[in-house]
Amino acid sequence: MAWNEPGGGNNQQDPWSGGGGRRPSGNGGDNGDGNNRGGGNNQGPPDLDEALKKFQDKISRLFGGRGKRGGAGGGDGSGGGKRNPFVLPLLVVIVAAVVWAGSGFHLIDQSERGVVFRFGKYTTTLNPGLHWNPPIVDQVKNVNVTSIRSANQTDSMLTSDENIVRVSVSTQYVVSDAHAFLVNVNEPEMTLQNAMDSALRQEVGNMKLQQILTTGRDRLGQRVFDRLSAYMDAYGTGLRLQTVNVESTAPPDQVQNAFDDVIRAREERQRSINQANAYSQAVVLEAKGQKQRLVEEAQGYKAAAVADATGQTNRFNSLLGEYQQAPKVTRERLYLETISQVLSQTPKALVDLGDSSAVTVLPLNQMQAGGNASSDGNATKMSMQQLEQISREVVDHMNSSSNSQQQTRSSSLREGR
Numbered sequence: 001m002a003w004n005e006p007g008g009g010n011n012q013q014d015p016w017s018g019g020g021g022r023r024p025s026g027n028g029g030d031n032g033d034g035n036n037r038g039g040g041n042n043q044g045p046p047d048l049d050e051a052l053k054k055f056q057d058k059i060s061r062l063f064g065g066r067g068k069r070g071g072a073g074g075g076d077g078s079g080g081g082k083r084n085p086f087v088l089p090l091l092v093v094i095v096a097a098v099v100w101a102g103s104g105f106h107l108i109d110q111s112e113r114g115v116v117f118r119f120g121k122y123t124t125t126l127n128p129g130l131h132w133n134p135p136i137v138d139q140v141k142n143v144n145v146t147s148i149r150s151a152n153q154t155d156s157m158l159t160s161d162e163n164i165v166r167v168s169v170s171t172q173y174v175v176s177d178a179h180a181f182l183v184n185v186n187e188p189e190m191t192l193q194n195a196m197d198s199a200l201r202q203e204v205g206n207m208k209l210q211q212i213l214t215t216g217r218d219r220l221g222q223r224v225f226d227r228l229s230a231y232m233d234a235y236g237t238g239l240r241l242q243t244v245n246v247e248s249t250a251p252p253d254q255v256q257n258a259f260d261d262v263i264r265a266r267e268e269r270q271r272s273i274n275q276a277n278a279y280s281q282a283v284v285l286e287a288k289g290q291k292q293r294l295v296e297e298a299q300g301y302k303a304a305a306v307a308d309a310t311g312q313t314n315r316f317n318s319l320l321g322e323y324q325q326a327p328k329v330t331r332e333r334l335y336l337e338t339i340s341q342v343l344s345q346t347p348k349a350l351v352d353l354g355d356s357s358a359v360t361v362l363p364l365n366q367m368q369a370g371g372n373a374s375s376d377g378n379a380t381k382m383s384m385q386q387l388e389q390i391s392r393e394v395v396d397h398m399n400s401s402s403n404s405q406q407q408t409r410s411s412s413l414r415e416g417r
Helices: 048-062 087-102 178-183 188-205 209-213 217-235 253-325 327-344 364-373 377-416
Strands: 105-108 112-118 121-126 129-132 138-144 149-158 164-175 239-250 348-351 360-363
Touching: 105 112, 112 178, 121 178, 138 178, 149 188, 164 188, 164 209, 164 217, 188 217, 188 239, 209 217, 209 239, 217 239, 253 327
Parallel strands: none
Antiparallel strands: 105 129, 112 121, 112 138, 149 164, 164 239, 348 360
């Protein structure tokens, strides 16, 4: 049988029942309210009003009231004390005040700053740590100032040379001023997005397509960074840019093939230019080498000519000194040396001895060849002796001719006198 099954005073299983001696009772089962709740037939849960009254009695005793005592003399159990009507509201007020004050404590993380608005008006910015602000009066909004946020922008834009280029840019930024971030601008991150689009279009419009696609990407990123930073400072968004990266630059998809052809032609042109420059440098270097070699040869020839002329001058001067000392001997020696040089280069020589005999032919080439070809030193020696003899005869003949002419000239002079 269930514990709450009707059964009168014999029900011993009801835990809420005061009967059967199982529920403790100090006044024999009667709590003094006259409702027979301590009897064995009480089957309901404990009354909430009864519990509240007990708690109120305890509070009343704490504030000096006598409280309510149950079971002392039966009847209504008021204990003779009069309840204070302000106790309960005061208790509620105190509890509410404690709850209100306790809810005002809050902790701000190291990565955050707390912006305090008192009745909707900015008051101060709180640093990391434990703070207390009166609830309802103050409203604290935490803003993360260390996390790096990012924004992207990709669109087709017009360049300064009236071409269309597709540019993709990303930027990273942080919140540098929590108060300005929350107060100055409505939706500051959307403002950043719009400002980035404006700055990017402005800078792309100032550059040529070729610069944007090749060597001007870094410069484009720096220009967008400077312009966008100026925008953020002017708007007072409380955002500080970290970087601006130009992710990609490309022509529109419709002209991609033609653009690739242009790039290949440009690369081919550059390759031809490099080859021509390499050939030009090789030719120029070779020409410079030849020039230097000719200059050095000319300088060597000049030095040799000067040295030869100097030597001849010195030899002539020395010969002049010898001639002044012994003119006849020197003249004869010069004649012999000259004749030797002339005859050495003449294959044949005709010698007129001045008498009635025929002209003598000297085969100098044969004599020289025979002398050079013969290994016998005597044959060469005889030929040279013959040559010297002939030369001597020629000199004697010349001297005799000169003497006869002088004698003829002297006799003519005497006859003239």
